[in-house]
Amino acid sequence: MTGLTKQDFSSDQETRWCPGCGDYAVLAAVQGLMPELGIPPHRVVFVSGIGCAGRFAYYMDTYGMHGIHGRAPALATGLAAARGDLSIWVITGDGDALSIGGNHLIHALRRNVPLKILMFNNQIYGLTKGQASPTSERGKVTKSTPFGAHDAPFNPLALVLGAGATFAARTIDRDRVHMTAVLRAAAEHRGAAFVEIYQNCPVFNDGAFAPLTDKQQAVFNRIPLEHGEPVRFGPDSEHGVVRAPDGRLVVGAGDDPAIVVHDAHRDDPAQAFALARLADSPSDPTAIGVFRAVERPVGIAEAGAKLAEARGSLEPGALHDLLHAGDTWTVAG
Amino acid sequence: MTGLTKQDFSSDQETRWCPGCGDYAVLAAVQGLMPELGIPPHRVVFVSGIGCAGRFAYYMDTYGMHGIHGRAPALATGLAAARGDLSIWVITGDGDALSIGGNHLIHALRRNVPLKILMFNNQIYGLTKGQASPTSERGKVTKSTPFGAHDAPFNPLALVLGAGATFAARTIDRDRVHMTAVLRAAAEHRGAAFVEIYQNCPVFNDGAFAPLTDKQQAVFNRIPLEHGEPVRFGPDSEHGVVRAPDGRLVVGAGDDPAIVVHDAHRDDPAQAFALARLADSPSDPTAIGVFRAVERPVGIAEAGAKLAEARGSLEPGALHDLLHAGDTWTVAG
Amino acid sequence: MRVQVKERRRVIVRFAGDSGDGMQLAGSRFMDATAEHGNDFATLPSFPAEIRAPAGTLAGVSAFQIHFAAQDILTPGDEPDVLVAMNPAALRSELGALARRGTVIANEDAFTKRNLEKAGYDANPLEDGSLDGFHLIRIPMTSLTARATEAMEHVSTRDAGRAKNLFALGVVSWLYDRPTAPTERWIRAKFADKPGPLEANLAAFRAGWNFGETSELVDVQYRVDPATDVPAGTYRNVNGTTATALGLIAASVRSGLPLVLASYPITPASELLHELARHQDMGVRTIQAEDEIAAAGMALGAAFGGALGVTATSGPGLDLKTETIGLAVALELPLVVIDVQRAGPSTGMPTKTEQSDLLAALHGRHGESPLPVIAASTPGQCFEAAYEAARIAVTYRTPVILLSDLFLANSSEPWLIPDAGALPPIDPAFAQPGEPFSPYARDEKGARPWAIPGTPGLTHRIGGLETEDVTGDISYDGANHARMTAIRAAKIAGITADLPRLEVDADPGAELLVLGWGSSRGAIRAAARRVRANGHAVATAHLHHLHPLPFDLGEVLHRFERVLVPEMNSGQFASVLRARFLVDVESYGAMEGRPLYAAELERELEERL
Amino acid sequence: MRVQVKERRRVIVRFAGDSGDGMQLAGSRFMDATAEHGNDFATLPSFPAEIRAPAGTLAGVSAFQIHFAAQDILTPGDEPDVLVAMNPAALRSELGALARRGTVIANEDAFTKRNLEKAGYDANPLEDGSLDGFHLIRIPMTSLTARATEAMEHVSTRDAGRAKNLFALGVVSWLYDRPTAPTERWIRAKFADKPGPLEANLAAFRAGWNFGETSELVDVQYRVDPATDVPAGTYRNVNGTTATALGLIAASVRSGLPLVLASYPITPASELLHELARHQDMGVRTIQAEDEIAAAGMALGAAFGGALGVTATSGPGLDLKTETIGLAVALELPLVVIDVQRAGPSTGMPTKTEQSDLLAALHGRHGESPLPVIAASTPGQCFEAAYEAARIAVTYRTPVILLSDLFLANSSEPWLIPDAGALPPIDPAFAQPGEPFSPYARDEKGARPWAIPGTPGLTHRIGGLETEDVTGDISYDGANHARMTAIRAAKIAGITADLPRLEVDADPGAELLVLGWGSSRGAIRAAARRVRANGHAVATAHLHHLHPLPFDLGEVLHRFERVLVPEMNSGQFASVLRARFLVDVESYGAMEGRPLYAAELERELEERL
Ligand SMILES: Cc1ncc(C[n+]2csc(CCOP(=O)(O)OP(=O)(O)O)c2C)c(N)n1
Ligand SMILES: Cc1ncc(C[n+]2csc(CCOP(=O)(O)OP(=O)(O)O)c2C)c(N)n1
Ligand code: SF4
Ligand code: SF4
Ligand SMILES: [Mg+2]
Numbered sequence A, B: 001m002t003g004l005t006k007q008d009f010s011s012d013q014e015t016r017w018c019p020g021c022g023d024y025a026v027l028a029a030v031q032g033l034m035p036e037l038g039i040p041p042h043r044v045v046f047v048s049g050i051g052c053a054g055r056f057a058y059y060m061d062t063y064g065m066h067g068i069h070g071r072a073p074a075l076a077t078g079l080a081a082a083r084g085d086l087s088i089w090v091i092t093g094d095g096d097a098l099s100i101g102g103n104h105l106i107h108a109l110r111r112n113v114p115l116k117i118l119m120f121n122n123q124i125y126g127l128t129k130g131q132a133s134p135t136s137e138r139g140k141v142t143k144s145t146p147f148g149a150h151d152a153p154f155n156p157l158a159l160v161l162g163a164g165a166t167f168a169a170r171t172i173d174r175d176r177v178h179m180t181a182v183l184r185a186a187a188e189h190r191g192a193a194f195v196e197i198y199q200n201c202p203v204f205n206d207g208a209f210a211p212l213t214d215k216q217q218a219v220f221n222r223i224p225l226e227h228g229e230p231v232r233f234g235p236d237s238e239h240g241v242v243r244a245p246d247g248r249l250v251v252g253a254g255d256d257p258a259i260v261v262h263d264a265h266r267d268d269p270a271q272a273f274a275l276a277r278l279a280d281s282p283s284d285p286t287a288i289g290v291f292r293a294v295e296r297p298v299g300i301a302e303a304g305a306k307l308a309e310a311r312g313s314l315e316p317g318a319l320h321d322l323l324h325a326g327d328t329w330t331v332a333g
Numbered sequence C, D: 001m002r003v004q005v006k007e008r009r010r011v012i013v014r015f016a017g018d019s020g021d022g023m024q025l026a027g028s029r030f031m032d033a034t035a036e037h038g039n040d041f042a043t044l045p046s047f048p049a050e051i052r053a054p055a056g057t058l059a060g061v062s063a064f065q066i067h068f069a070a071q072d073i074l075t076p077g078d079e080p081d082v083l084v085a086m087n088p089a090a091l092r093s094e095l096g097a098l099a100r101r102g103t104v105i106a107n108e109d110a111f112t113k114r115n116l117e118k119a120g121y122d123a124n125p126l127e128d129g130s131l132d133g134f135h136l137i138r139i140p141m142t143s144l145t146a147r148a149t150e151a152m153e154h155v156s157t158r159d160a161g162r163a164k165n166l167f168a169l170g171v172v173s174w175l176y177d178r179p180t181a182p183t184e185r186w187i188r189a190k191f192a193d194k195p196g197p198l199e200a201n202l203a204a205f206r207a208g209w210n211f212g213e214t215s216e217l218v219d220v221q222y223r224v225d226p227a228t229d230v231p232a233g234t235y236r237n238v239n240g241t242t243a244t245a246l247g248l249i250a251a252s253v254r255s256g257l258p259l260v261l262a263s264y265p266i267t268p269a270s271e272l273l274h275e276l277a278r279h280q281d282m283g284v285r286t287i288q289a290e291d292e293i294a295a296a297g298m299a300l301g302a303a304f305g306g307a308l309g310v311t312a313t314s315g316p317g318l319d320l321k322t323e324t325i326g327l328a329v330a331l332e333l334p335l336v337v338i339d340v341q342r343a344g345p346s347t348g349m350p351t352k353t354e355q356s357d358l359l360a361a362l363h364g365r366h367g368e369s370p371l372p373v374i375a376a377s378t379p380g381q382c383f384e385a386a387y388e389a390a391r392i393a394v395t396y397r398t399p400v401i402l403l404s405d406l407f408l409a410n411s412s413e414p415w416l417i418p419d420a421g422a423l424p425p426i427d428p429a430f431a432q433p434g435e436p437f438s439p440y441a442r443d444e445k446g447a448r449p450w451a452i453p454g455t456p457g458l459t460h461r462i463g464g465l466e467t468e469d470v471t472g473d474i475s476y477d478g479a480n481h482a483r484m485t486a487i488r489a490a491k492i493a494g495i496t497a498d499l500p501r502l503e504v505d506a507d508p509g510a511e512l513l514v515l516g517w518g519s520s521r522g523a524i525r526a527a528a529r530r531v532r533a534n535g536h537a538v539a540t541a542h543l544h545h546l547h548p549l550p551f552d553l554g555e556v557l558h559r560f561e562r563v564l565v566p567e568m569n570s571g572q573f574a575s576v577l578r579a580r581f582l583v584d585v586e587s588y589g590a591m592e593g594r595p596l597y598a599a600e601l602e603r604e605l606e607e608r609l
């Protein structure tokens, strides 16, 4: 242990989220996890976008940058390219990450930039007071969709797996233990880690995740993924995810021989993708946990290392030689 | 038949691609297909981004807009929102669509906007003379990556399936018949159709698709997908795509009982995703054809219809009433 | 006891409380009663910054100010005469603005130890004499509301707790003798199917009114007679957002072009998206785009298809639309871009107003890409400004930037409803089949044909590469580029011919011209009124077209000894005038995230007179 | 026969042919020989527009112009004295530029019916007398090259076919008596392991040289003596792109900050990405971002981490970076943004030069967001300009926009290599652990501390919301916003104190000041030289800092009767000066996608003298 405490990671800024906001729970979990990771606050950076979630960075007593809307992954990528010695976390919302920031997100994942990207998914625009987000379900009535949203939502995990994410996970604001475990796994991943956090917005989208958080319903709807374990759920694991003869993954009996065994380290993301697509919205049984965690080259880090190396070994005369490279001629005075 | 001919769709502009460029073949195929679709040129619009591919729009004698880099899907979405009566095609390159335009692409697909999106994938930046693109393979040496690209490429079909594309297909510039069939299917799809076209750039990335176009190799590397058919390939269909006991799709024997039967209309995109991920680069056996084609609500079109309707049924006094809506009071003169 | 009744010409009241206290509602009801009473008025709500702050804190204060008078008035007012403070935080954050010897009406129940701490008071200001300079009226509103509603069968304590704003409203309504009918009507309609809130609110409102009438605490009642000097006609109350929405819809209906608004939410521009989204029935199509770049692109794509394409945003979003606006300049298609300005740079202060995007609107595009810029001047005038922006965009086939700001968007005033039939015509003049057609041929105004997809025989291609004059083919010819650059500039400059001469309101012998643009209009006119009342001669004029400028502006500027341009920035428009006319324009810039005050301008003017 | 030898002070040669003909190569070899010979020179390549055009068409013409002289020269020259035309298209597209009675050296083998058609000639211009005004030298280069290489064992007909550019080079090298050694050296090195091309190119080059010497067609040889009036020192040849790259690397090495360049490819800025990507060994890190927004964000993120963050682009990309640059203004972090200008608006003419992004650089951000703008003036000066941009960015913790243009990027000239050790120091002055620290405290220059992640004890948060003075906490306070706005502006304005006084090159009694910025420097000085030669008095000055401006500029402007600002736009900088100094600055704007010509400026000056 490191002797670090939660307080070492808590800034003096008064938290300004609405009472009951799920963001508080995430903040508590992250501040609680940090000391365990054994990284001193001054080596940790939180880069956030704009949104309620984005305020997160101000509450961590680490280095932090509250960027502009949707661009946090780009800002963080530049930081990672310049510095291989930091633990860099990106805090973003469903609108910040998937609407305006979609391109930077998929490219940061494609590049496997060593960032821990936490997406607070409340399926709504909180900060701007209640417009539809790319994860709002079809038909949802919001300020910007008074007659109901007519577009299908993204399935964030399906999207990031399609983009080649080497680490993809989902957890829930209300489950501190599960969230902490998932965040720890993300922290330990070598490359880019994407974590979708179902986060309740009591003001503009209250209860969006009730099926997964409400005591009664949760046991029937949460499908916990454990690497190497058969995918079972229900009070007595009586349900399970099984592979139908035609290859599809469907919910079946917990003791079905065709039950799927979860393999998070599998190179082929197809099964993780299928698990992600089990439910497009958390109203149906929904898988949570680490969907994928595979080792891949971390290009930017490697290049970053080369960079440091090159700087280190720069001869005094290097600049002079560079300026004089190629054909030169001298005019006598 | 419509009495329309290829000439009716060919503009007077001199084509300016390099000799041997794959773009010529695509142009010929599209101009050849158009008359069959029975849509008069004045109801067809080509919207393109910037790149060699982007010049395509100038060569079609239809309505056309050569937009700005990466934004064609957004421009086309606006057009589709305003007009339900047009056949709208988007022409884009791998850089235009997947690098700068990534966000608009995934959102156009999520929204299922009725656009036919043709992505010319030459795995390089042609117009700007040879930088790496998001589909360039790891290690590729280009002007911008003299020591080799260190990032993994996107698998475009995996990405768009992750984004929820309702129609996703892949074809090859050198196979006029296959390309025409795929384009026809795209044209007939009700919502957003994404077609990846492997396109050779003889100047900056020659032979990138040789394994699929070269007479000798092609038969061993092309895995043609036919809806409802077992996925077999090879000179005598001796190879096939089979589902391994652990659920993965792998290349096996053509007569393996576990051979996969292709189902393009399946609601669950997981198998299409697995087929797309068979090969991340065309050097291995690669599936081509229509991966997915499912019916989904076309929100924008529906709303578009409402719009037209509303315009149609506007009472003469409607504006006056709107201006006077709510509490009003009158000051006597 | 008999209360005395005093007359007032003009009064400013500010309702302030916690975000949860319903101050916006109380203020709006007061506004409607005031409208019905026949006063002229202007209002300005102010909301807490982006994130919901914890209840009872300074950051959580929400306020609504109304200025009403027996004469026509021009601004929501600077210093309130009356401050209603529902809790200590409200008192603390708003007291600074209160006029000397102004009245404070405080809900003393809320001044608990806990709340005082949250607001950062060590002592209770209601007791420590710190309010001696003011007329303090302490009312236990919470408990009185509770008492007034107790024993009502449907009313829960929660209902009662949430009704105290109506009690406050009742008190102030009595104080200024507002009609009670509109408020009671509203309560009945609003809570028709919620008996609890209905009874609670009615009871609270009446209790407040009666309290005013009977309690000795309030010993004067004020009368503010209906305004008589306002033009005749039918009025309604609008804020800038509503007026803008109506202006766009009017332009759409009058031009026959369907309205397609593509926007990405951003404070304070989001409201326009919300407002227009409700008007599908008028053939309005709104799209929430994935970002501002897409929003601009969608609006432009819709315009290519023959719609009235509009996109609305605020500063950061304007930055992102830059490249697409430049494309619209090259394509020469109609596009209306609305920038509801807020305080920058960067994210800045999203809930505060400013006029600092002017130079970005004029010059914020690479290359030579001139376009018209229009600025709205009052909440009601947003209607006209939006309509004019659409008219110019369609007539000249050009993107137009309409500058509004947060103050205009949120501020309300009575609006003389125009006659729909009398609005200036907007003719899309689409190219017709059969007519001779070249994509970049030009009419007498320099506008190119708008040939929309679906028109037989007019298939053509346009794009962002330099185009050959007339044919529209791609051209890399240097001389053609120089010509096209000149043609694009001349087309925009030529709009001047369409513009009225500049109205100047000058006293005989006035040597100082106060020239404004945008939302400073009311403050400037109010300030001029005051210095005139002090016996000075002064001239004012206000610009709605910032590019191109009215043809006679130069001549006007040279008529005066001194020219002062007040703006909520560091002098951006002043620099435009200096460059164009080489006149030593003086600039007064206020950058405190609030509208200009008549009082500060009065000071500035006095100094120069 | 004995050829006569004539002397020339200055000569302009343009090599023109199809993109496939290797004209850039021939030109570059001629340039190196010229450098070795000791002439001063300047060159300008011109490439076909974006897409490869079909061989033999006008759109496919590629050209390389070199101006060399016995004295120091300032531009690549306006009108060539000699045009080498490898095919009809080259002749047709370039002839217009040729000086009256200039020389045309044409490869007559290429003037086939097919090629003539492709170039749009009905008749063969070599025969129809249309070239009578010029001195025409027809040489069957293709066949002579073939003959010269036939029977060489390794040489394929393909090799021979591709060597004709070396034949042309041989002819022109003889014509101007260039040393042959450098070219032969180059051929040997280049084709060391390709015997076929090696032999073919050597043979072709020599054949061309001998042809010049022996053929009666070429009856004069010209001598251009080495330039003697150039400063002593070691020189190399650089174009603007290379000089910029070297300047950035120098700043990185001298400051000890690793260089992180994040860019998205765009013509003509891509070259800088390519150039820097090769210098990993110097600790340079390049990232090809997914778009320009990301590129700016990555550079800024790297700066937060303590790197020298740079992003380079051209017009359309600058538009996209706007919002992020505004964030850098708010964060007050060092960031160098390089805009290699090209002809706009929108996609415009990507392969043509222009200076029309100036106002966008100065004002293209919402809100009040001032930042320094610097402009490079010659290919070699790009080194200094890039270094200065980095110095200011780091010293003042601010984004800096460096304006270059396509002409500078591609044009080459001899460059006096500076002494690495003598470059001005750049001190990152990172905040140190233990020191008292507030994120927005300021040093005497107004710069805030740069405390990079990893520094113990200095954890802090920064962001785009308005920050409280000194503490850097979020603040929505109006007075604080006004103060911070003023502080940001004053910091940038204060940079003036760092700037040298403006150098003015004025003749006694000069009444006209020609004030330039950016790449017009050479043309302005050359024009001034000419009018002086005509006996006129004139003054010139050139600005490298466009914001803030040198402290004595106003005083300088007032010293002269008239001020003329020539620029490749519609008068953008002129308007800046007018607004700032109320001086009636005249503007000469050329917008033909080419650099300003000394000749046209000479005309403009003469008119005003
Ligand atoms: C360029 C830009 N566009 C728009 C905005 C306004 N804006 C701020 S946050 C936000 C979305 C917030 O939604 P989300 O990302 O889901 O975060 P949440 O508030 O729900 O946590 C928007 C549209 C902005 N600040 N900048
Ligand atoms: C905003 C902007 N950034 C960059 C460019 C330069 N640019 C034009 S096309 C292109 C990429 C071309 O690659 P791709 O999309 O694959 O098309 P291809 O040329 O290969 O067909 C780039 C970077 C531009 N025109 N605009
Ligand atoms: S609006 Fe929703 S997400 Fe934002 S702080 Fe409040 S509760 Fe949380
Ligand atoms: S560069 Fe490549 S893609 Fe572009 S036109 Fe030439 S061959 Fe085709
Ligand atoms: Mg959200």
Ligand SMILES: [Mg+2]
Pocket (backbone or CB within 6 Å): B051, B093, B094, B095, B120, B121, B122, B123, B124, B125, B126, B133
């Ligand atoms: Mg490509």
